[in-house]
Structure formats: C-alpha cells, structure tokens
Amino acid sequence: MRVSISKSSVKGEVFAPPSKSYTHRAITLAALSKESIIHRPLLSADTLATIRASEMFGASVERKEENLIIKGFNGKPNVPDDVIDAANSGTTLRLMTAIAGLTEGITVLTGDSSLRTRPNGPLLKTLNQLGASTCSTRGNERAPLVVKGGLEGKEVNIEGSISSQFISALLIACPLAENSTTLSIIGKLKSRPYVDVTIEMLELAGVKIHTDENNGTKFIIPGKQKYDLKEYTIPGDFSSASYLLAAAAMTEGSEITVKNLFPSKQGDKLIIETLKQMGADIGWEREAGIVTVRGGKKLKAITFDAGATPDLVPTVAVLAAVAEGTSRIENAEHVRYKETDRLRALATELPKLGVKLEEEKDSLTITGGELKGAAVHGWDDHRIVMSLALAGMVAGNTTIDTTESVAISYPDFFKDMSNLGVKLEQISEE
Ligand SMILES: O=C(O)C1=C[C@@H](OP(=O)(O)O)[C@@H](O)[C@H](O)C1
Numbered sequence: 001m002r003v004s005i006s007k008s009s010v011k012g013e014v015f016a017p018p019s020k021s022y023t024h025r026a027i028t029l030a031a032l033s034k035e036s037i038i039h040r041p042l043l044s045a046d047t048l049a050t051i052r053a054s055e056m057f058g059a060s061v062e063r064k065e066e067n068l069i070i071k072g073f074n075g076k077p078n079v080p081d082d083v084i085d086a087a088n089s090g091t092t093l094r095l096m097t098a099i100a101g102l103t104e105g106i107t108v109l110t111g112d113s114s115l116r117t118r119p120n121g122p123l124l125k126t127l128n129q130l131g132a133s134t135c136s137t138r139g140n141e142r143a144p145l146v147v148k149g150g151l152e153g154k155e156v157n158i159e160g161s162i163s164s165q166f167i168s169a170l171l172i173a174c175p176l177a178e179n180s181t182t183l184s185i186i187g188k189l190k191s192r193p194y195v196d197v198t199i200e201m202l203e204l205a206g207v208k209i210h211t212d213e214n215n216g217t218k219f220i221i222p223g224k225q226k227y228d229l230k231e232y233t234i235p236g237d238f239s240s241a242s243y244l245l246a247a248a249a250m251t252e253g254s255e256i257t258v259k260n261l262f263p264s265k266q267g268d269k270l271i272i273e274t275l276k277q278m279g280a281d282i283g284w285e286r287e288a289g290i291v292t293v294r295g296g297k298k299l300k301a302i303t304f305d306a307g308a309t310p311d312l313v314p315t316v317a318v319l320a321a322v323a324e325g326t327s328r329i330e331n332a333e334h335v336r337y338k339e340t341d342r343l344r345a346l347a348t349e350l351p352k353l354g355v356k357l358e359e360e361k362d363s364l365t366i367t368g369g370e371l372k373g374a375a376v377h378g379w380d381d382h383r384i385v386m387s388l389a390l391a392g393m394v395a396g397n398t399t400i401d402t403t404e405s406v407a408i409s410y411p412d413f414f415k416d417m418s419n420l421g422v423k424l425e426q427i428s429e430e
C-alpha cells in the first residue's frame with residue numbers, strides 16, 4: 001500500500017500501543033503455564049504468530065475483550081501437527097525454536113522470505129550442545145529449521161553479538177530441562193535490555209535464574225522448574241512511541257502527550273534521553289506514565305550507540321537527518337540482521353530525500369539539512385516505513401510504499417498519526 005504524506009505537525013493526545021516484546025513473552029510464558037490472563041496485549045502480525053505457535057504446541061488462546069485467556073501446556077509442549085510459521089517475527093522463531101527442544105518429537109519452523117534470511121547459528125549450535133538436535137534444511141542456519149526435542153541441562157556458551165533473542169529463548173526453555181544449565185555469553189552481548197525483560201517476566205512466572213554479579217553474562221538456570229504466570233498487564237511500547245515523540249520534536253507547532261509510558265526495563269525508553277540530548281522540549285512524568293513533547297526547538301546532532309537499542313536506529317537516523325550538524329549512529333552492525341538490513345535500507349532511502357549519509361559496516365554518519373519530497377521504498381519493514389513517514393512530515397510531497405508492514409508492530413500507526421493531524425492519504429493498494 002502506497003501512502004502520500006504532506007508537510008504536517010502533530011497535536012493532541014495518544015495512547016502508546018502495548019509492548020511487542022512483553023506481549024511475545026507473556027504469551028509464551030502463559031503457554032508454558034497452566035492458565036493465565038494477559039491484559040491489554042499487543043495484537044499485531046508478530047504477536048499473532050506467537051499465539052499461533054503457542055497453539056500448535058498445545059495451548060488454547062481465547063480473546064475476551066482486551067484480554068487473552070491462555071490455557072497452557074504446563075511445561076510439556078506437544079509435537080506440532082504442522083509446520084510452525086513464524087511469519088515475519090524473529091522473536092517468535094527464536095523463542096519457539098528453543099521450546100521445540102522440549103518436545104518428544106520433531107518440529108519444523110519457518111517464516112516469510114525476510115525471516116528465512118535471518119541468522120540462527122548460535123541458537124542452533126547451543127541447542128545441539130544441550131541435547132536437542134537441530135538443523136537448517138538448507139544448511140545455512142536460516143529457517144526452515146528442524147528441531148528434535150531432547151533438551152537437557154549442561155554447561156554451555158552462546159555467542160551474544162548477533163541477537164539477544166537466542167539468549168532469551170534459552171532462558172525460557174532451559175528451566176524445563178531435567179538438569180541445571182549454565183549459560184555463558186561469549187562475544188559482546190547486544191540488545192541486553194531484551195534479556196532483562198525476559199528475566200523480569202520469568203521472575204513473574206515464578207521461574208528462577210541466577211545471574212553472575214560481575215557483568216551479567218553468565219546465567220545459572222536450575223532445571224525441573226514450573227511456570228505459573230497467572231496474570232499480567234502489558235506496558236506501553238517505547239519503540240513504537242519513539243515515532244510519535246520524534247514526530248513532535250521534529251516539527252514546528254507540534255505539541256503531543258503520549259500516555260501509557262511508565263518506567264520499564266525496555267531499553268528503548270532511551271528515546272526520551274536521546275531527544276533531550278538533541279535539544280527537544282520533552283518531559284516525562286514517570287509516575288503518571290505521560291510524556292509531552294513540544295516541537296519547534298532546533299535539534300542538535302548526536303552520537304548514538306545502538307548496541308542496546310537497535311530498534312531505535314531508524315527513528316534516530318531520521319532525527320539526525322533534520323538536526324544541525326553531523327550525527328553518528330555507532331555499534332549498529334546487528335541492525336543489519338533485522339526484517340531488512342536496516343543500515344542499508346536507511347542509507348538507500350534517506351539520500352532520496354536529500355540527506356547526506358555515509359554507511360559503514362557498523363555505523364551511519366548523517367549530516368542534517370533541508371529535506372525534499374521523494375518517492376521512497378519502505379522495504380516491507382515496519383520500522384523503515386514508520387521512520388520514513390516522519391521524514392515525509394518534514395519534507396512534504398513524499399510517498400512511501402509497503403506501508404501495510406506497520407501491522408507487524410503498530411497496526412494503528414497511520415490511524416494515530418492521522419488523528420494527530422498528519423496529512424496523509426492512501427494513494428494505491430500496491
Ligand atoms: O527480544 C525481543 O523482543 C527483541 C530483541 C531485539 O532483537 P535482537 O536481540 O536480535 O537485537 C529487537 O530488535 C527486537 O525487535 C525484539
């Protein structure tokens with residue numbers, strides 16, 4: 001779907017959508033429990049993939065008003081009677097691959113053409129060392145993946161520099177193994193806050209993980225544990241909110257209030273600090289969960305370390321494109337292993353809008369300036385589409401294709417933007 005965007009500002013109040021990461025984990029942990037209720041989940045294409053996968057392992061998931069009532073398989077996943085399709089969702093694929101290691105049979109997992117390009121090597125290797133038997137049908141560590149159950153606890157290492165989802169997946173599956181597991185991270189762990197979100201949710205589900213005191217890169221996971229999530233309310237999503245906050249900060253005359261943004265383990269709350277550092281007029285009432293932004297301040301360039309917060313990179317790249325001076329987004333190689341190679345996508349699309357940008361293996365250097373309208377490609381990637389929409393609000397006269405991809409994490413994105421006053425129009429189905 002192609003959308004056109006004219007020069008716009010944003011005004012009004014908006015409720016941040018529920019967190020994708022917390023929703024994936026809540027559904028998965030509920031599926032591993034007996035019976036749970038999840039309040040206000042994110043229902044998006046990615047989290048629906050997690051619901052479907054949980055059902056294939058034997059959970060039943062009922063939607064009731066704004067809740068999910070999940071009857072889980074109590075730690076014993078069935079052998080799925082069909083292939084698990086994780087669609088576009090890396091989180092679903094990685095979490096469910098580890099859970100497949102707990103079945104008494106064979107599971108096949110796949111996904112769409114994007115997901116089938118994403119790496120899984122470290123996860124497959126560690127699952128093999130733990131007693132499961134895994135392979136990629138094409139022998140390239142990409143989905144389709146085949147997993148034969150047999151996970152036992154042991155002392156193992158895992159490479160941490162490609163994706164934290166491998167670690168989250170093992171932290172969720174290993175408590176159900178017969179013996180205890182010691183999981184040590186080798187290499188520099190990227191996206192660490194997502195591991196902290198996993199551990200927080202595990203604790204809420206009554207599962208114990210011991211982390212070494214020094215640098216938190218060794219986990220001792222006792223075996224034979226039980227999951228009991230009971231009840232959980234999903235908090236707001238700072239990654240999704242980043243587009244709303246940035247939209248206001250970048251545009252003169254904007255003034256918005258974003259609700260449902262309470263302090264949380266989500267690393268992407270860093271967007272508030274980042275905007276402050278760039279000179280935006282932004283305030284966070286933590287206890288009320290309210291962030292207010294007033295546009296009109298000239299933004300300043302920034303050096304942004306993307307190590308812990310890869311999903312903010314498209315938002316920060318667009319902020320840098322309108323800021324005064326030259327910004328650098330560093331430590332970002334893992335941003336290439338997402339739905340698309342997002343460094344490549346940004347380095348291809350932003351120059352079409354007049355942005356001066358240099359791409360290196362793990363960084364982008366962006367010099368801010370005037371934006372001009374153009375027809376840009378959304379790469380079928382929700383975060384590329386949403387960040388280009390912000391650039392379009394400044395450039396005007398911009399069209400973006402593959403906008404339907406916002407359904408992955410923020411299905412109401414264009415509706416919310418339109419309600420806030422952004423001038424946009426769907427111009428074609430393609
Ligand atoms: O565990 C999670 O919920 C996520 C972890 C991050 O991925 P990586 O750990 O692969 O960087 C992030 O990019 C993704 O959107 C969600």
Ligand SMILES: C=C(OP(=O)(O)O)C(=O)O
Pocket residue numbers: 046088089090091092311338339383409
């Ligand atoms: C990378 C993302 O998600 P996932 O890894 O679950 O596909 C994302 O939402 O930007």
